[in-house]
Amino acid sequence: MSAVSTPLTRSPEASPAPSRDSAWSRWANEHRKWLFAAPAMAFVAVLIIFPVAWTGYLSLTDAEGSVRAESEFIGFQNYLDVLTDTDRFWPAVLRTIAFTGVVLLFEVVLGMAIALLLWRPFRGEKWVRVAILLPLVATPVAVGMMWRLIFDPNIGMANQLLGWIGIGPQPWLSGQHSALPTTMFIDIWQWTPMVVLILLAGLTSLSDEPQEAARIDGASTWQRFRHVTLPLLMPTVIVAILLRGIDALKTFDILYATKGRGGGSFHEVETLNVYAYGLSFDYNDYGVSSTVLIIFFLIIIGVMWALTYRKKGLER
Amino acid sequence: MKPSRPYQAFRAVALTLVVFALMAPLLWMITASFKTNVDIYDTAKAFVFSPTLKNYDTVLQQANYVQFIGNSLWVAFAATVLSLILGVPAAYSMSRFNMKKSALVVLMARVIPGVSLLVPWYYVFSNLKLVGGFSVLILSHMFVSLPLIVYIMMGYFDGLPTELEEAALVDGLTHIGAFRRITLPLSVPGVATAGILSFIFSWNNFMFALVLAGADTKTLPVAIFDFVGYASIDWGGLMAAATVVTLPIMVIALFVQKYVVSGLTAGATKG
Numbered sequence: 180m181s182a183v184s185t186p187l188t189r190s191p192e193a194s195p196a197p198s199r200d201s202a203w204s205r206w207a208n209e210h211r212k213w214l215f216a217a218p219a220m221a222f223v224a225v226l227i228i229f230p231v232a233w234t235g236y237l238s239l240t241d242a243e244g245s246v247r248a249e250s251e252f253i254g255f256q257n258y259l260d261v262l263t264d265t266d267r268f269w270p271a272v273l274r275t276i277a278f279t280g281v282v283l284l285f286e287v288v289l290g291m292a293i294a295l296l297l298w299r300p301f302r303g304e305k306w307v308r309v310a311i312l313l314p315l316v317a318t319p320v321a322v323g324m325m326w327r328l329i330f331d332p333n334i335g336m337a338n339q340l341l342g343w344i345g346i347g348p349q350p351w352l353s354g355q356h357s358a359l360p361t362t363m364f365i366d367i368w369q370w371t372p373m374v375v376l377i378l379l380a381g382l383t384s385l386s387d388e389p390q391e392a393a394r395i396d397g398a399s400t401w402q403r404f405r406h407v408t409l410p411l412l413m414p415t416v417i418v419a420i421l422l423r424g425i426d427a428l429k430t431f432d433i434l435y436a437t438k439g440r441g442g443g444s445f446h447e448v449e450t451l452n453v454y455a456y457g458l459s460f461d462y463n464d465y466g467v468s469s470t471v472l473i474i475f476f477l478i479i480i481g482v483m484w485a486l487t488y489r490k491k492g493l494e495r
Numbered sequence: 496m497k498p499s500r501p502y503q504a505f506r507a508v509a510l511t512l513v514v515f516a517l518m519a520p521l522l523w524m525i526t527a528s529f530k531t532n533v534d535i536y537d538t539a540k541a542f543v544f545s546p547t548l549k550n551y552d553t554v555l556q557q558a559n560y561v562q563f564i565g566n567s568l569w570v571a572f573a574a575t576v577l578s579l580i581l582g583v584p585a586a587y588s589m590s591r592f593n594m595k596k597s598a599l600v601v602l603m604a605r606v607i608p609g610v611s612l613l614v615p616w617y618y619v620f621s622n623l624k625l626v627g628g629f630s631v632l633i634l635s636h637m638f639v640s641l642p643l644i645v646y647i648m649m650g651y652f653d654g655l656p657t658e659l660e661e662a663a664l665v666d667g668l669t670h671i672g673a674f675r676r677i678t679l680p681l682s683v684p685g686v687a688t689a690g691i692l693s694f695i696f697s698w699n700n701f702m703f704a705l706v707l708a709g710a711d712t713k714t715l716p717v718a719i720f721d722f723v724g725y726a727s728i729d730w731g732g733l734m735a736a737a738t739v740v741t742l743p744i745m746v747i748a749l750f751v752q753k754y755v756v757s758g759l760t761a762g763a764t765k766g
Contacts, residue, residue, distance in 0.1 A: 204669060204671075207671055208669045208670045208671055211588065211670050211671055211674075212588050212592045212594075213588075214584075215584035215585055215587055215588035216584075216585045216588040216589055216592075216594060216597055218581050218584075218585065219581040219582055219584075219585035219601060219641060219645065220585065220597055220600055220601060222581055222637070222641065223600060223601050223603070223604050223638075223641065223642070224600060226604075226612065226616070226634075226638060227603060227604060227607060227612070229615060230611060230612045230614070230615035230616060231607070231611065233614075233615045234611045234614070234615065237614070293510075293513055296506050296509055296510055296513075297510070299498060301503070301506065303510075306514065307510050307513070307514055308752070308756075309749060309752070310513070310514040310517045310518050311513075311517065312748055312749070312752060312755060312756070313517065313518070313521060313745050313748070313749075314517050314521070315759070316695055316699075316744055316745055316748040316755065317521070317699075317741045317744070317745060318698070318699040318701075318715070318716055318737075318740045318741050318744065319699060319701065319716075320699075320701045320716040320719055320740070321524075321716070321719060321736075321737035321738075321740045321741045322741075324719060324723075324733055324734070324736075324737045325520055325521070325523070325524040325734070325737055326520065327728075328523075328524070328527060328535075328730055328733070328734060329520060329523060334535060334536050334538065334730075336523060336541070339538055339541065368516070368517070368520070372517065373759060376756055376759050376760050377759070377760050377763040379760075380760035380763050381763060415763055418763050419763070422763075425605070425606055429608055429609070431609075431701070431702055432701045432702070432716075435701070435705075436719075439723075452608055452610060455608065455610045455611070456610045456702075459610055459613065459614050460613075460706060465614060468610075468614070469611070469614070472608060472610060472611040473611075475608055475611075476607065476608060476611065479606060479608070480606070483606065
């Protein structure tokens with residue numbers, strides 16, 4: 180386009196035709212701020228505000244069976260029931276927290292280690308980058324199915340490998356206590372590369388001077404990492420934790436793909452999101468499911484707020 | 496300073512292990528998709544077996560996957576294009592006028608749990624007789640695409656100097672004209688990044704289609720479950736189906752690797 184290659188010369192097509200200087204054009208230019216932003220905001224707002232408001236309302240009713248069925252306003256009864264439910268609700272809360280905490284810990288530590296290994300250029304870098312990209316663009320449901328075969332207790336490669344080094348077969352996904360850690364492993368496999376990419380972008384943007392200064396002062400490799408690189412990188416680490424944390428709290432695809440409805444027959448991997456989905460679409464218990472969702476939503480907002488607050492503190 | 500010899504050796508070993516850990520499961524999935532179920536059950540034939548295309552025949556011919564591939568392509572494409580039309584101007588405005596609170600409204604879409612949206616949507620759209628059709632699916636996938644596009648494009652516009660726009664204004668272009676003729680052409684790499692990321696995330700999305708798609712409109716991630724029965728699993732078919740879903744997106748990602756990486760890390764190193 181000529182307007183781009185020679186932006187400073189006045190080409191005939193770049194000058195506004197008189198007809199374009201209409202009332203509409205003047206109005207549009209004056210109000211361009213909202214003319215541009217409003218459609219996207221309206222789209223999101225209509226599709227969010229209405230459902231969230233409705234979820235809030237449903238959580239105060241005994242809606243059940245069909246969304247069209249008559250329901251009664253029962254105040255905060257659902258909240259009382261849910262918050263005293265030690266059978267499904269609190270175990271789901273604990274699983275959600277455990278899942279998110281464990282995967283974040285491993286993903287950040289492993290991600291940091293791999294990012295540091297990749298920091299300085301070397302031969303074959305291209306291949307490592309390809310390998311890092313593939314898991315995180317792979318469809319999570321398909322990834323779940325893939326690991327389901329590998330972790331199959333009878334025919335899976337995982338137990339075969341253990342057999343070669345003399346360890347007995349493990350139940351993996353089908354064990355009542357091993358299912359949740361196994362799904363954590365799958366999440367770590369798929370999403371550590373994401374943390375690597377984010378931290379690597381952060382590392383690459385760091386200036387070399389503080390490193391050099393510390394080296395001249397005689398700081399060891401570990402001291403340089405601990406006292407120079409890490410503090411400078413901390414805001415990026417928090418971004419990585421924030422982005423991964425939101426998604427980890429809401430993990431659904433791999434849990435549903437590996438254990439099916441309700442997080443397995445003993446609800447082994449039933450997190451808040453899986454529980455809320457089951458209440459909504461398997462039991463049609465809309466009142467209770469809305470209550471769980473509102474509490475879940477508040478947890479997510481709380482975690483996000485705390486992390487953003489921490490990040491602002493670091494930047495000051 | 497060049498890294499020391501022992502460190503170079505350590506790095507080579509460590510990264511080889513990383514590459515192996517990331518690639519081996521994917522290769523194993525693809526390998527299994529070329530095995531008969533008899534060979535999958537026979538652990539002696541883990542690496543030595545006679546490859547067969549039978550599973551792909553099952554997936555593409557009997558299981559109707561050609562149609563589901565079309566569904567996935569259409570939904571991801573339409574959601575991406577519509578989100579770009581809505582999202583790019585919005586991101587421009589939010590970047591230039593520093594509309595932080597407005598941006599937060601759009602980004603809320605990323606934070607909110609999808610289930611809380613699905614119940615009301617399902618109710619409204621089933622009243623409008625739209626559930627099971629493409630329009631609702633595309634609308635729901637726009638919910639994934641739009642925040643992503645706004646987030647990536649805001650970062651891109653933040654980094655774009657305003658001098659060229661100002662020069663265009665001096666030259667007599669209107670503000671909107673300057674956006675259309677100067678800023679937009681300069682933003683092609685950013686739009687490509689946002690569009691590719693949006694396509695990938697829409698293609699991979701599972702939960703919205705699980706609830707809102709009909710038997711004829713379901714997308715590939717939902718269709719995978721056709722191979723998981725209550726009693727038994729057709730492992731060969733399942734792995735071929737999983738390969739059909741993931742391989743295209745992985746190949747696309749490799750070709751546009753630079754864009755995918757810059758999209759995934761957008762906004763990571765500042766504000």
